[in-house]
Each structure stands twice: as structure tokens, then as C-alpha cells.
Amino acid sequence: MLSTRALSATRQLARATSSAGAGAVRCKHTVPDLDYDYNELEPVISAKIMQLHHDKHHAAYVAGLNVAEEKMRAAQKANDLAGQVALQPALRFNAGGHVNHTIFWKNLIGEKNGGGQLAECALKSAIEQKYGSLAKLSAQVNAKTATIMGSGWGWLTFDPAKGSLDIITTANQDMAAGVGHVPLLGIDAWEHAYYLDYNNVKADYFKNIWRVINWKDVSQRYDAAVAKHRAAN
Ligand SMILES: [Fe+2]
Known part of the structure; x- marks a missing residue:
């Protein structure tokens, strides 16, 4: 069965x-x-x-x-x-x-279309409250994503259980939703995402990708996750 x-x-x-x-x-x-x-x-x-x-x-x-x-x-x-x-x-x-x-x-x-720019918004406030600054957040995400052995993803998520932002990794193609988190921002840590440009220097890929993050999109995902969380609690 x-x-x-x-x-x-x-x-x-x-x-x-x-x-x-x-x-x-x-x-x-x-x-x-x-x-x-x-x-x-x-x-x-x-x-x-x-x-x-x-x-x-x-x-x-x-x-x-x-x-x-x-x-x-x-x-x-x-x-x-x-x-x-x-x-x-x-x-x-x-x-x-x-x-x-x-x-x-x-x-x-x-970058020419706003990549890497996080305007004043609820997400920015939440990042600064929990991590201190965007720079400190990106450093923590990069450090955690670098611990993935093999292929996987680094994530900035909203954790409904805690009602707050979180940083997690998932192996292979596992989804953040699989551990109950709402994915806000994903960093693809598979070799196919960077190897042609960065060869084995994965750290440079992690460092540079923050220049092309669409924070408007991430912020919208955060607002939706918070609204859903508030409606359920
Ligand atoms: Fe990929």
C-alpha cells in the first residue's frame, strides 16, 4: 500500500x-x-x-x-x-x-535595471533587524551555501513556524517548501550555474551574484509570505 x-x-x-x-x-x-x-x-x-x-x-x-x-x-x-x-x-x-x-x-x-538595489521596504527592515545589514546577510548566506557538499541551493526564506527570515540550504533539487519554509531568494549552487564563468572559484560566483539580485521580486515574495502568515495566526 x-x-x-x-x-x-x-x-x-x-x-x-x-x-x-x-x-x-x-x-x-x-x-x-x-x-x-x-x-x-x-x-x-x-x-x-x-x-x-x-x-x-x-x-x-x-x-x-x-x-x-x-x-x-x-x-x-x-x-x-x-x-x-x-x-x-x-x-x-x-x-x-x-x-x-x-x-x-x-x-x-x-545591474543596469536595478540589480542589487534594495529600496526601503518591510524586507529591508526585517533584514536589518535580524542580520544587521544587507552586507551581513549576504555574507551569512554565502557562508552557509558554501557548506553544501555536492549540488544544492542556498536560500533566504520566511519561516512560518518562527514568523521570521531564515537562511537554509537544500541538497540537490530539494525545495525550501519541503522543510516548511517559503522561498524568497535562491542561490543555485550547482556547478552548471557558474563553472563556465568562474571555473572552480565558486566563492567569486557567490560574491558577485548579489549584484544582480532582483530585490523587488524578493520583497514581493516576503510581503506575500508575511500576509499569509498573519492571516493564519
Ligand atoms: Fe541550476
């Missing part, structure tokens, strides 16, 4: 993919268009990386998610419970890859 945990994971994936604007789980997923050109983030992230990252890597997660969901529907139709459980890792990995990258593209914008 399909375990309660496995069923819960399936429902969580459905909610996460839906909340990321990725569409309902029973629909075919598609790679969202970028809001900017491939060279928007240069010199921090090259057009070559953006094109490969968006058109090949993200596309592979979307294709994998669609295949996994199709197989899941077939397994459910056949009442193949063992098959449904066996599909969970592929669903989790590809759904996470799709959701995380969908957030990541929105989190970024070129």
Missing part, C-alpha cells in the same frame, strides 16, 4: 509546483520565458551560461517532470502502488528542479 508519507510527498509536490506558477500537476509543465535577454546579467553571469542553464538544464527538469507525472498517472490507473512509490524520487527531483529554477530566474535582474 502507498505509504502516508509517499502520498503526502505527492500532495506537497503538487502544491509547490502550483504555487511557483508552474501550473497544475496534471497539466504538462513548460519552461517559463525569461523576463530578460540572456546577456542581461553580464558580467556577473554570462549569456552562454544563461542560455544553457535555462534552455537545457531547466528544460531537462521540465521534461523529466512531465515524464514522471505521466508514468504516475499510468501507475495510478493500473493501481500499481509499488510503481507509484518508485516514482517518488524522480518526481521530487524534477519538480524541485522546475520550481527552484522558476524562482531563480525571477530573483535575478541586470
